[in-house]
Amino acid sequence: MALDTQVMAQARKALAKAPRKENKSSRRATVKTYHNFIAGEWVPSAGGETFENVNPADTHDVIGRFPLSTREDANAAVNAAQEAFAHWKHTPAPRRAELLFRLGEILIRDKETLAADMTREMGKVLKEAGGDVQEAIDCTYYTAGEGRRLHGFTTPAEMPNKFAMCVRQPVGLCGLITPWHFPMAIPSWKLIPALVCGNTVVIKPAEDTPLSTYNLVKACEEAGIPPGVVNLVTGSGETVGAALTNHPGVRLISFTGSTETGRLVASSCADRNAICSLEMGGKNAIMVMDDADIDLAIEGALWGAFGTSGQRCTASSRLIVHKKVYKRFSSKLVERTEALRMGNGADPKTDVGPVINGDAVKKIMEYIGIGQKEDGATLACGGKRLTRGDYANGFFIEPTVFTDVTPDMRIAQEEIFGPVTSVIPASSLEEAVEIANGVRYGLSASIYTQDVNRAFHAMNEMYTGIFYVNSSTIGAEVHLPFGGTKATGNGHREAGTQVLDIFSEWKSIYVDYSGKLQRAQIDQVEI
Numbered sequence: 001m002a003l004d005t006q007v008m009a010q011a012r013k014a015l016a017k018a019p020r021k022e023n024k025s026s027r028r029a030t031v032k033t034y035h036n037f038i039a040g041e042w043v044p045s046a047g048g049e050t051f052e053n054v055n056p057a058d059t060h061d062v063i064g065r066f067p068l069s070t071r072e073d074a075n076a077a078v079n080a081a082q083e084a085f086a087h088w089k090h091t092p093a094p095r096r097a098e099l100l101f102r103l104g105e106i107l108i109r110d111k112e113t114l115a116a117d118m119t120r121e122m123g124k125v126l127k128e129a130g131g132d133v134q135e136a137i138d139c140t141y142y143t144a145g146e147g148r149r150l151h152g153f154t155t156p157a158e159m160p161n162k163f164a165m166c167v168r169q170p171v172g173l174c175g176l177i178t179p180w181h182f183p184m185a186i187p188s189w190k191l192i193p194a195l196v197c198g199n200t201v202v203i204k205p206a207e208d209t210p211l212s213t214y215n216l217v218k219a220c221e222e223a224g225i226p227p228g229v230v231n232l233v234t235g236s237g238e239t240v241g242a243a244l245t246n247h248p249g250v251r252l253i254s255f256t257g258s259t260e261t262g263r264l265v266a267s268s269c270a271d272r273n274a275i276c277s278l279e280m281g282g283k284n285a286i287m288v289m290d291d292a293d294i295d296l297a298i299e300g301a302l303w304g305a306f307g308t309s310g311q312r313c314t315a316s317s318r319l320i321v322h323k324k325v326y327k328r329f330s331s332k333l334v335e336r337t338e339a340l341r342m343g344n345g346a347d348p349k350t351d352v353g354p355v356i357n358g359d360a361v362k363k364i365m366e367y368i369g370i371g372q373k374e375d376g377a378t379l380a381c382g383g384k385r386l387t388r389g390d391y392a393n394g395f396f397i398e399p400t401v402f403t404d405v406t407p408d409m410r411i412a413q414e415e416i417f418g419p420v421t422s423v424i425p426a427s428s429l430e431e432a433v434e435i436a437n438g439v440r441y442g443l444s445a446s447i448y449t450q451d452v453n454r455a456f457h458a459m460n461e462m463y464t465g466i467f468y469v470n471s472s473t474i475g476a477e478v479h480l481p482f483g484g485t486k487a488t489g490n491g492h493r494e495a496g497t498q499v500l501d502i503f504s505e506w507k508s509i510y511v512d513y514s515g516k517l518q519r520a521q522i523d524q525v526e527i
């Protein structure tokens, strides 16, 4: 804790040094231009074009220009990764892991500047940006440990003097398409297991947050990961993402993002039979029973609904509350929500930062309108975009609570991905579970109750990839599998050791040392 506080104080100092007061044109003149990383070289896009990365709390603060890459850039990165594969896959896994442990040390050393960069480009409050970097560090250490495990297994063979075993082999070249809401943690969830398993990668980060992934790749370079093993190509999903997804040399695509884009990725992968791992939307519910510790449930709801401004796949966007405590819960929740301080995530007093960009504002405000007009729910607090004073140049939306929400309303069914939550009354545990399961997603869910029977019933009945008891729906840890059911995913899990099943393929090996032909699948085997 003490270390963390110190790190955060340093991060605030680093942010204070960032250009903030100059006028718009002088700021632009000093904006740094970043490059792609291909075959161990930092290179501009072949097309020469760039796009701007801006601070969502203050769009006059331009953080950098990044390559608006072309298909040719993506292809060059794929070629580099293909060339590097032969050497990297033959590097013993414990040696690969040594480089990854070094990467972890660099991330620890630079945590404060990495967190400051992240807050500046993504908007999440500094404490959470530090948590995002920490998640990357934890993932790196945990997964690098697999370099000395990557366990396979042995098993008896059907015939005498025959040995059977199973080993993991790398899949080859992996395309990693990553989102903006966890701009270092999620790339690390994909990158580190891919590397420890012996694959080479091309990463395409979200256009809104290329700097955090650039920082991660820069740290890989410093750690001594050989040229071509990790390649970075920034730009649009339509161009770079599609080029990777359709490239015959890319054996695997790992994607985190919207369900709509995930479907497109999946169908392109299906066309050419590439491995595809998808992590997509959520509509996660906290169930609050009548015996719950209400104050604790309120804390969990605030953290789950408004942490990261509600921009997590795991966000608590539905609060299903037993009718007996519904009024008490709702009024306390509204009171506490109204007290949340909005602002620039770099300010330590801020509870809720901006949302990511103008499109997000538009979508979220549309949903707030739908909640009021189409759905007819009660807007209990929030609901406005803030545009004056300190908020004038940012994407700030008030934390918003809808009450009297019914399960079929659009705001209770569709992923909003912003600081908006819906309180839905329920008459019983069974009804709460039915409502909680009654959406197309299945990522995370939680229950607040003091009753162990209710907790286990809900745990058993919820068809989600993650479940919490007396805790919010967010905050999954890196050594447990992460992912969801239904429209949330396609059956894979990241994190934990389960992620190894994405980034390696099983090879079954039979060794016959009998010195004669022994035929399997033939009746009357002689023993």
Ligand code: UN1
Pocket (backbone or CB within 6 Å): 135, 181, 182, 311, 312, 313, 314, 315, 473, 474, 475, 476, 477
């Ligand atoms: C996500 O929102 O896609 O469990 C990732 C959590 C974080 C990761 C969220 N550890 O909330």
